Structure formats: C-alpha cells, structure tokens
Amino acid sequence: MESKLSHYLNRYRKEGCLALVLLFVAFWTILFSRNTEASGFLQSLIESRFLSLRNLENLSRQVGMYGIFSLGMGLVIISGGIDLSVGSLMALFGTVFFFLLTGSHAWIPGIPWVPAIIVLLAFSAIVGVFHGWLIARIRMPAFVVTLCGLLGYRGLAQTMTHDTAIGYYDAKFGIVGLEKLLTGEILGLPAAFIAFLFVSAVVYYLLHLSVFGRYLLALGRNEQAASYSGINTRVIMGLAYVICSILAAISALFFALYTADVVPSIHGNFYELYAIAGAVLGGCSLRGGEGTVIGIILGTTVLLVLQNMVNLLGYDSSFSKVITALVILGGVLVDRFEIWKLVTRTRSNTA
Template sequence: MSESRTFGSQLLSGLRRLPIDTSLLAPLLALLILLVVSSLASEFFLNTRNISNVLRQVSYTGIIAIGMTFVIIAGGIDLSVGSMLALVGVVLMYIVNAIADPVQAVIMGMLGAVLVGALFGLFNGILVTKGRIAAFVVTLASMSIFRSLALYFTDAGEITTRNPLFNNIGGGFFLGLPIPVWTFLAMAIVAHILLMHTAYGRHVCAVGSNAQVARYSGIRVQRVIMSTFVIAGVCVGVSAIMLASRLNSVSPSDAGYFYELDAIAAVVIGGTALAGGRGSIWGTVIGALILGIINNMLNLMGVSPYLQGLMKGAVILAAVLLQYRRNT
C-alpha cells in the first residue's frame, strides 16, 4: 500500500513538472469522455455536417467566452454580453445597409461592430471602476439597457440586408471549416498569448487574486479592470459579425439570448475560478466545446428544448462544486 502511494505521489509530482497546464486535464478528460459517449449514443453525431454545425454554433458563444475569461480572472463578471450582441448586431446591419458599395459596406460594418462593442465594454468598465459599482449590478443594468435599445431602434422587428458579400463572412468556409470556427481559433491563440505570455496577462491575474496587493505593487488596477471589459466588448463585436452575417439578419428580441449563461458556463467548466485570479483560455475553449456537444446530443436524442437549460445549470453547478472541493 505504501509503495502504491509513493508511486502515486511521484506520478503527480512528475505531471506537475511537465510543460503542460495540468488544470486542463479534468475538462479535457470530460470532453474526451463526452465525445465517446456521444458517438455511441447517436449514429449521426460523427456525421461531418453535424460536427461542422456544432463547431460553428460553439464559435459564437466561444468567442464571447474568450472575453469573459479576462473579465472573470480579473474578479469581475459581465451579464450584458448577450444583449450587447443584439445591439451591436443592429448597429452593424444599419451600417451595412447605409453604404451603397458592397465591399465598403462590409468593411465599415465590421469595423463599426468591433468599435461599438469596445465602447459598450468601456461603458461597463467605467461604471465599475470610476463609479465603484459592483460588476454584477452594472452589467445587470446594462443588459436591460442594451436589449431595450436594440428593440427600440428596430421597433422590435427583424432587420435584414441584401448585401451580396456579407453572408460570405459568417456563412463561408475555409479548408472545409466554417470561417467563424477559424476566427474562434485565431482569437483563442491571440488571447492565450496575451494572458499567459505578457505582462498584461500577469497583471490581470494579480488584480483578480488580490486587487489591493496588486495596487501596492504598482499595477494600475482600475485600468486593468476597465480593459478586460473592453476586451469582452470587442469579442462581442466579432461574434455579432459572425452571427449576423451567417443569418443575413438580426432579430433584436432573441439575438444573443442566454449567451451570457453559455459564456460564463464555458469559462467555469474550463477551470477558471469564479473568484478570479487564475484561468485558462484553452480551458474556456474546451468548456465551450463541452457545452456545444451537450446541446447537440440533447437535440439528436429528442430531449425537450425546455430541459436544455436544466442540463446547463447542472453542468455549471457541478463545475463550481469541483472547483470548491479542489480549493478546500
């Protein structure tokens, strides 16, 4: 018995020395098990078209979850991202429809969406830092504000475009994969480098661990927190581009509906601590994939859509409980 314990402790010690993030092992193992179970549960799961659809759907919320990772690691939270996506999407469609030249319309619309998303994120960040209001309260209020403005500007109706090039962005393919999937992957790589290999990323983690100590260390805490909300806004802008161009329309009443739940769930499932201070972009990517596969399997198995929220909630609770047990 003592020899087996010694071997186990040596194995764990060896794993810690490996140049891999061991915090990813649990979500990665969960993803692999889920893939095996899903492939056995439904003969349609491994269908190429189904996998492509799953990855495409995951990319919309996954892009937002990348920005949410920065916010949560810094000790905040953003409940407004779903409503923000609807409003950014409306602004995007207005810009695309206002410019006659199709190429210019697409370019200006994309730039406008990213800029407007960043400004909305800055709005949240200023209220949190300068206004000294809890992020939960600020983003809960802005969630209502953004959705209300999106409905007002469109009279609660769907806004569409006839631009012949716009659909090629979110609806196009590159090397057999949808463009939103490549966008998701590219943003994950950039975000991983920013978080793990720059001074800014270390500052974000330091602020989330202990803002007061970070302030004594010379880190501009308010600026760091504000910047994380801006990053989240930029990610929302990119996701709005992908989603609106895929559908060639935006419905302000249901665009981005419950995306904040999916984004937070992906971050938590991926191992990022809700209390802040630590997290991983690749963990968030894995978390988004896990959620996407669960949703897909529920649909393939004919489970009522009214019960899908139950499953998401159960997964979030399980992830938080595992974090709590690991920390204690």
C-alpha cells in the same frame, strides 16, 4: 520524471477532468447516434450522425461563435468582475451592423461592409471603455453596471427596430465578400471557427504570456497588493471590459450573418449566462484571479457538445437545461472538494 508528471497533473487537473468529460459526452453521442445499418461496429460508429460532416461543421461553427465571446467573458471574470450585458450587446451590435449595411435607420448612414465592420468594432470598444470607466474608475459594482446594460442595450435595439426583425439583404453596397468572409469556409472549416482559433491564440498570448495577463491575474486575486506593486489596476481592469466588448462584437458579426435576421427581442438571449457557465465550468473562479484559456475553451465546448447530444439523440430539449445545470454544478463541486487529489494521492502511494 514522476514529480514532473504529477506537477503537470496537478497544474492542468481541471483541464484534464474537463477533457475527460468532453470525451465521455462525445463518445456517448457517437454510440447512440451510430448508423445501425453499417457493417461492423466500428464502421457504425464512424458513420454516426455525430461524426457526420454536417454535424461536425455545425458544431465547430457553434464552438467558434460561442467561444469568441466566452473568452472575453473569461478575462472579465478573471479580473474579478462580471459582464451580464454580453447577450444584449450582441443583439444591439447585430442590429447596428445591419442598419449600417442597409442605411434604413434615420440616424445611421448605409456604408459598405468593410467600413461597417470597422465602425462596429470601434463602437464596441467605446461601449467597453464606458463599462470599464464606470467599473474601474467610478468604482460602481460590475454586476450593477452590466445589469443595466443587459436591460438597456436590448431595449435600445428593440426601440431602433420598432421591435421587429431586421435583415441585411437590401444592403446598399455589395455584400458577397462579407458573406464569404463570415459564413464561408477556409480549408473546410467554418470561418467562425477559424476566427475563434485566431482569437484563442491572441487571448492565450495576452493572458498567459504577456504582462497584461500577469497583472490581470494579480488584480483579480488581490487588487490592493497589485496597486501596491505600482500596477495601474484601473487601466488593466478597464481593458478587460474593452476586450470583452470587442470580442462580443466579433462574435455578433458571425451570429448576425448566421441567423440572417436579427430579432432584437430574442437575439443572443442569455448568451452572457452561457459564457459565464462555460468559464466557470472551465475553472474560472468568480472571485477572480483564476482561469486559463484552455479551460474556458473546454468549458464552452462541453456545454455545446451536450446541447448537440440532446439534439441528435432526440432527448427532450427542455430536459437539456437540467443536464447542463447538473454538469456545471457537478464540475464546480468536483473542484470545490478537490476530488482529483484522491487520484494523485493514490498515485503517490503506489509510487
């Protein structure tokens, strides 16, 4: 019994630590955003602004939108690579999607929203295959390839819109269904969050239960040993970029509808860095071969709840970046020095 417990403690130590941090930040925010006029302390906590329906809904939508592309980034990081182009891709995807709806660009015909989504997803898959081909087949460094993406895709989006905003209200065909699908609610939960739960389940299956995941972890750790085992490492590595790109497109759909106007110069700015931060905080190693879905989700959520705390408690928003930086640094530091071992050691001493 004891050994089983310590086995799980050890196996999920990172996730456990993160969950504790998450609880701490959430409780802190609840405590300081409590309703001081409520009768009784407990009641004041329940009526805190953090736990208000509006805040929770907003927070879950954010977790959903950020979580989807962070999971894709997580897979790429586990493969031992990196994708710096995610934020710019989201600007490009949002722009292209709105052009598809409105048909206001000379080269892009206006079509109904269902085929528009399909076209966009296909486009994102092609972009992913392109990245994967350059990185896994041509053997260009992922950093360089996606850095070019970071510059190029946003630039492309800005060029297409002549550096102005683009909306979707003058869509050629009906968009009621689209709005319902992307900004609506299901069972009281934002659609983005539902989509995120679904994506999480799929990625969990891929990473932790399927052969693809085993191969991805193996090649992230030791590509040579993986290829000596007969694994087609190029295909597996390339697939990571394809999945990352498709998830960025799904997320981009939600963001585009959420903001209603896509301004390519700022839309999705730095999102790739949030995704990397979330994944690293969640226990992914930039050397590859390490990471879990639960960790990535927790890492992303912690960053968003921190942001939420800063907003709700009226802390200086510039300072929030410092807090975020310190949390990531601290999280990786704890892992680096294996501080949880102190805990398990004292446990086994007392046992």
